[in-house]
Amino acid sequence: MDNKARLKLEHITKEFPGTKALSNVGFDVMKGEVHALVGENGAGKSTLVSIIAGVQQPDEGQMFFDGVEIVHHSTLDAQKVGIGLVHQELSLCSHLNIGENIFLGRLPKNMLGVIDYEKLYFESKKLLEMFNSDLAPTEKISDLNVAQRQMVEILKALSYNCKLLILDEPTSSLTDRETKELFKIIRQLKDKGTSIIYISHRLAEIQEICDRISVLRDGHYIKTVNVKDVDVNQVVNMMVGRNIEFLYPPKSTQVAEELLRVENVTSKGIFENINFSLYQGEILGFSGLVGAGRTEVMKAICGIDKKNKGEIYFKKNKIEIKDYKQAIEHGIVYMTEDRKHEGLFLHMNIKHNITAAVLRKLSKSITLDAKKEEDLSSEYVKILDIKTPSVNQECGSLSGGNQQKVLFAKWLAAKPKILIVDEPTRGIDVNVKTEIYKLLRKLSNDGIGVIVITSELPEAIGICDRVVVMHEGVITGIVQGEQINEQCIMKYAANVC
Template identity: 50%
Template sequence: MSGKLLEMKGVTKKFPGVYALKGVDFDLEAGEVHALLGENGAGKSTLMKILNGIYSIDEGKIFIKGNGVQISGVKDAQKYGISIIHQEISLVPYLSIAENIYLGREPLTKAGLIDKRTMYENAQKFLNDFDLGLSAKTMIHTLNVAQQQMIEIIKAVSFHSKIIVMDEPTSSLTEKEVDFLFKTIRNLKEQGVGMVYISHRMNELFEITDRITVMRDGTYIGTVKTKETTNEKLISMMVGRDLTNYYVRDFSPSGESVLKVSNLTKKGVIENASFELRKGEILGFSGLVGAGRSELMKCIFGLDSFEQGEIFVNGEKTTIKNPNDAIRNRIAYVTENRKEEGLFLIQSVRYNITIKIMDEFIKFFKVDSNYENNETNNYIKELSIKTPSPDQEVKNLSGGNQQKVLISRWLATKPKVLILDEPTRGVDVGAKAEIYSIMNRLVKEGVSIIMISSELPEVINMSDRVAVMCKGKIQTILNKERFSQETIMHYATGGN
C-alpha cells in the first residue's frame, strides 16, 4: 500500500430504516484524481462524510498511508490531512472571506488574541493566487453562488491537505472558473495530493480524472481507468441498464401566448427585458453566471420588485407583487437554491410536497389524510424519489432527491407556467432523464416551461427557443434551427 494515500474497506453505514452503505471499498493514490460516480442516493456523499468524520462508521476499516485510523470527528480528519468541499455551501454569511477561511484556526498573536492582520494577509494571498479580484474583508453574503463556491475551494486548499474531497465543485461555476479549478487540481496533483471528485458532469470526469469508481444503491459496483471506459459504459454501471432517449422531447408547433413580459427593468440588474412564452413550449434561458436570468424570474414570480415593465398572463395585464399573486395566476417557480430558498429541511417529504396545496385537503379543520397521502405517494413514484418513507426528513435525502421533492411541490399546484431554475443541478443522469421526461409530458399537456440552465446540451436538446442573456439584457431569442453551443456563447459573452 506504499503508493496509497487512502483505503476504505468494507464500509457499512445504516440510517433508520435504510442501509446507506453496504460493504463499500474505495482507495486513492497519491497524485491521483479518483471520481466517485453514481445516481443520487447511491451513497457517494455518505462515504465521504464518513471519511471526513461527519458520520460515524458502523462497520469497516479506514487506512491512511497504510495505517489503520479511527476518524471520530472533523478534527480527526483534519489531523490526517483530509479536507472536503461539500455540495451544499456551508459558509457563514455574515463573516468576511478571511474569517470563513480561517474559522476555528485563526492565527494568534503572542498575547493569545486573533492576529487579524496576518489572517487577512494570508487570505488575500490565496484570493490573489486564484485571481478572483476580491478583498479578503468582503462579507460572504454579498457574494454570488459561484464566488462562494470558489471560497469553499480555497478554504479546503488552505489546509494544505493531502486528501481533498470535492463534492460537485463545479455546479455553480462559470466555464472560466471551471478551467481555473482544473488548473488548480493539476497543480495539486503535481504536489502529490490525492483528490476524490464527485460529479454528474461526464465531460468533466473524462477531462480531469484518472480512475472512476461507480456506486449504486449503497454498494460498490466497480472501478475503471478513465481512459479505458466510455460514457455509455459508465451510465450502464450507474443505473444497471442501458439508458436510451436521454433527452426526452417531442417537439410540436407552439400555441398562443400564455405569458408576456414587456420592458421589465430593475435598476442595475435587469434592463428592458421583453419576451413571450407560448402554450406548450419550453423556452430556455442561457447565459453566464451574473447575466440576470434568475433575477428576472424572481421579478416575474413576485419575489423581487422592479421599477418598470408589464406582465401579461393569457393576454391580460397582470400585477404580481408577491408569490401568492403568481400562484393565483398558475405560475410556479423552482428555485436554483433548494437549501436556502426552497425546502423545509427539518420537515418530512410529505410536508414539503404538499405545503402549497394544503387548502385542497384541509377543510374546516379536518384533514383528508387519504388525499394528502395519495398526492405524496404519486410524486414519490413519478419522480423516483428515493426515501425510506414519506415521513423521512428532507435533510436526510441526497441533494438530487431533495431537488425532486422541490419539483414535486410545484407540480402539485398544477401550474400553467412552470419556471425551472437549474432543474438538474446536482442530479444524476438517471434522474435527469426522468426530469426531462416529466417536462416533456407537461408541455404535451399544455403546460409552458421556462428553463434556466447553465448546461448547453440541456438547453439545446430540450428547448423550443432559447433566450440568451448578458449583463441584465436579453441579447437575442434563438429559434431551434439556429441552436449551437458556439452561437449561444457568442451572445452570452456580449456578441451582437
C-alpha cells in the same frame, strides 16, 4: 501520478437503521492522482467520503493513509493527517466575512492574543488570487451568491496543507471561468503530489480532469477504471447496472397561442429592457453565464423581487404582479434553484412539503382536511415516482433526486399555467435527470408554458424549443431550430456576436 497509494480502503461497511449504506467497499487513491468517485444518488458516495474525512466511523473495514492504518474519531483527526473535505452542502457562517470563514477555528493572533486581522486578510487574499477573484476578504458571506460561496468553501479546504482533498460536486455552482480556475488549481495540487477525490455527476468534467474512476452502486464497489479507457456511456452503464438511453424527449413542433409576454422589464443595475414571449406548450430556455441575470429576471416577473418598470401580459391581457402571491393567483410559479434553503422544509415530512402551497384549497373553514392532504401528497408521490416508504418520511432524509421531485410536486399541486424552473437537474443523477426531462416535456405537451433556467449547455440544447441568452443583465439573443447549438449560445452568452 506516483505509483504509491495515498489512501487504501479495505472492506469498508456502514449500516444505518433499515439500510446498508456501504458493503465491503475497497479501492485505493494514488499519490498525485485525481480520482473520480461516481454513482447514482444513494449509491453511498457521501457516506464513504464522510468516513474518510472522519465525520462518521465505519462499522467494519480498515483505512490506510501513506501505508499507515488510520482510525478517525473526528474531522480534526482527519485534518491532522492531511485530509480535507468540501461538502456539496455549503457550511459557511453567513454573518462572518470571507477571511474569517476560511480560517475559522484557526484565526491568527498577535502576541497579546488578539486576532491579527492584517495577517488574516493577507493570507485570505493570497487564496482568493488563486481563483483570480476580485472579492475582498472582508466581504460578508451573506452578500455572496451561491457560486461565490462555493468558491469560499473550496478555498477553506485548500487553506489546510492537504495531502488528500475531497471535492463533493465542487463545480455545481461555478461559472465556466471559475471551473477552469478550479481545474488549474487541481492540476497544480496534483503536480505537488496532492491526491484528490472528485465527486461529480458531470461526466464530461471527470473525463477532462480525472485520472481514474471508481464506481459505486447501491452501496457496493463495482469497478475502478482508467479515464482514457472508457467513454461516458460505459461509465453510466456501470453506475446504473444496465444500458440507459440518455436521450431527451422529442421537442415540440406545435405552434400555439402566446401565453406570456414580457415587455421592457427593468431592475436598475441588475437587468434592463427584458422582452420575450412564451407560447403555450413550449419549453423556453434561459441560458447564460452565472451572473447574467436570468434568475433575477424570473424573480421580478413573479413578484419575488421588485422591478422598476415593464409590463407583463398573460394571454394578451396585462396583469399586475406586485408579490409572489399574485403570481400564483395568475398561475405563474417559480421553482428555486436552492431546494434545501428556499424550496423545501427539510425538517418536515413529504406530505407537508407537497401541500405547502395549496393549504387553503385543502381546508374546511379554518381546519385542514387531513384526508385530502394525505390523498393529494400520495397522488404526487405516485405520479413522480418519489422513492419513499411513506409521505410522512422527513424530507431531509431523501436523496437529492427525490427531494427535487418533492419540490416539483409542491408546485405542480398548485396547478400552474406557467412553470418556471431554475436549474432543475442540478446535483442529481442521470436517471432522475431523464425522468425530469420527460416530466417537463409532458407538462408542455399538456399546455403548460415551461421556462427552464439552466447553466448546462447540453440541457438547454436537448430540452428547449427556444433559448433566450443573456449577458450582464441584457438579452443578447434568442435562438431556435438549428441555431440551438453550443457555439451559437456561447457567443451570445459572452456577447461576442
